[in-house]
Amino acid sequence: MVENKVVFITGAAQGIGYEIGEKFAAEGAKVVLTDLNEEGVKKAAETLAQNGQQTLGLKCDVTNEEELKNAIDETISHFGRLDILINNAGMQHVSPIEEFSTQRYELLVKIMLTAPFMAIKHVFPHMKKQGFGRIINMSSINGLIGFAGKAAYNSAKHGVIGLTKVAALEGAEQGITVNALCPGYVDTPLVRGQMQDLAKTRNVPLEKVLEEVIYPLVPQKRLLSVEEIADYAIFLSSDKARGVTGQAVVLDGGYTAQ
Ligand code: NAD
Structure with missing residues (x-):
């Protein structure tokens, strides 16, 4: 479903981001793993490359717009295109609001809301020109309901669903779909x-x-298993899901149905 597509994933040195990369690689995609953790992401890319896949591992702190833009540009100059963007980087911090440092709040919102905005801003011109694009923003059930102690995480995960809808509307006529994935406990x-x-x-x-x-x-x-999340990301990136855009797709074992 994603053979030869070029996929750019943030926060992909480990966890869900890495597993999504592994699944895309197994499906024949060219995978660009990026992460703040330079050593981790290089190692992760080497592991994927051992299976004969075309991969790149790039250091990229998503809060640094220049670094993010450079990583996107490097992907396009290396592979000639960028088809799928997965805004996955994330971080948690649990604390009551009155004890939540404003600096930490801003950092978390920057990683999980501002960074997806900046990445979309820099891939959009390229995707619009090629008339194809798939963007997946990693939200969460924390993007749909509140959890005490998670002010920054919940704000960012709710916000990214709004950003998803706006980007979906702005890319709709150029073959771009933009969706948010909302996993429960993975x-x-x-x-x-x-x-x-x-x-x-x-x-x-x-x-x-x-x-x-x-x-x-x-x-x-x-x-939930990480494979279930990765499989859904592949489906949303495929031609079969070309009619799905601007949606918050929930995979939570029924959590938010209650
Ligand atoms: P994880 O902590 O295993 O991985 C997150 C990755 O993001 C790490 O490799 C980390 O280095 C990277 N990262 C952090 N700050 C960064 C920055 N400034 N720039 C670039 N990379 C940065 O987390 P995970 O469980 O794999 O979660 C991945 C995504 O899925 C997150 O957005 C998370 O909110 C979301 N999510 C996870 C779950 C879950 O149950 N694990 C559920 C719902 C949503």
Whole structure:
């Protein structure tokens, strides 16, 4: 569905971003992994390249517009095009509003809302010229409902759905679709790490924390797999989904149906 397409992914040294890259590579796409973590992203790109895929690993701090633009330009000059942009980089911080540092709030919003805006701004001229583009913004169930303690994360994830709609309208006549993915609890080191901390505090095994804290919240009683997220990103990038644009696509095991 994405053979020979060039996909640019932010925050892709690990986690969902990397796994999406791996899946796209397996489907024959040319994958550009970018991340703030230079060593991590170079290693990740080397791993993909070992499977014979055409890949690039670029250091790119998405909060730095010049670095972001340079990485986009380097992708276009290396592969001759850029078909799919996945704004994936993200970071969490949990704290009550009155204790939330304004500096940290601004940083998180910059990573998860301003950076997708800047990336879209710089890929749009190229995508409009080629008459094709797929943009996927990583939102979350935190983009649809509130979670106490997550002021910055929730604001950014809600905001990126608004940005998705505007960009979808502005690219609609030039063959560009723009959608947001809203995953629930995904089985990633990030989520497992948070649960592991809770398990340590409670002095119980990790599986018990999942059963007592997460599963009661999720109608399907499970964590989503990263493959499910990657498969959906591939579908949204394919020709089959050309009519889907401006949408917040939810993969949450029924969480927000409640
Ligand atoms: P992760 O922490 O494993 O990976 C995030 C990556 O983003 C890291 O490699 C990190 O280095 C990179 N990053 C952070 N700041 C950056 C910056 N300024 N510039 C460039 N890269 C930067 O997280 P993950 O779980 O894989 O999450 C990926 C995305 O999916 C995030 O946007 C997250 O909000 C979203 N999401 C995750 C879940 C989940 O359950 N894990 C659920 C819903 C949405």
